[in-house]
Amino acid sequence: MGLDLFFYPEEFEGPFVVLGKGETRYDKRFHQFISCMIVLDSNLNLVRLFPIDMERFSTFKEFDFVKVRIEKRNYESHRPETRKIYPSTIRYSKETFHFTLPFETGEVLHDGNWKKMHRSVALINPRELRIRQKWNEYTRIQYFCDFEGCNGHTNKLDAYTFEQVAALERENTAIGFVLGTHAGYPHRWLLVSAIRAEN
Numbered sequence: 001m002g003l004d005l006f007f008y009p010e011e012f013e014g015p016f017v018v019l020g021k022g023e024t025r026y027d028k029r030f031h032q033f034i035s036c037m038i039v040l041d042s043n044l045n046l047v048r049l050f051p052i053d054m055e056r057f058s059t060f061k062e063f064d065f066v067k068v069r070i071e072k073r074n075y076e077s078h079r080p081e082t083r084k085i086y087p088s089t090i091r092y093s094k095e096t097f098h099f100t101l102p103f104e105t106g107e108v109l110h111d112g113n114w115k116k117m118h119r120s121v122a123l124i125n126p127r128e129l130r131i132r133q134k135w136n137e138y139t140r141i142q143y144f145c146d147f148e149g150c151n152g153h154t155n156k157l158d159a160y161t162f163e164q165v166a167a168l169e170r171e172n173t174a175i176g177f178v179l180g181t182h183a184g185y186p187h188r189w190l191l192v193s194a195i196r197a198e199n
């Protein structure tokens, strides 16, 4: 057995696979524009790395392997998958691992258990995408997950994520959605990233 999500030591450095980058926003706690990354560890746990200085680290993209020093495991009680990192220690990793993306059914978005479990990251296969409505720098999309009785989910995408969706659709590739809950509204799922469903 490897290291468990909640028990790996704070000096654990990865490697992690990048699955998505959150939207960059001004954070009063850090007095700068920062983001987060959703990554996968070698036990296929989804983890949020925070804070990421996107100006310096915009080069990292989906499916890159990175290493980073963890400063704190339990940084956000409402988003337990968050790991506070030492931002300057993030780097590409030569060490890699084989992985299968840990997709789950859309039930996670419907059954309410994720609230009780304080889940704040998820990886799903959208069954159908609809509505692309542009407004300002965002595009609103609606998607249906594979949960029977799903009435659709609506999210706004920034230009980067929308381009990810558009590129995968052009290639006619199966799409995976990396979801994360909002820092300020932990009962709301955001679409963090659209990735190739097969790695």
Ligand SMILES: [Zn+2]
Pocket (backbone or CB within 6 Å): 106, 109, 110, 144, 145, 146, 147, 150, 151, 152, 153
């Ligand atoms: Zn659904």
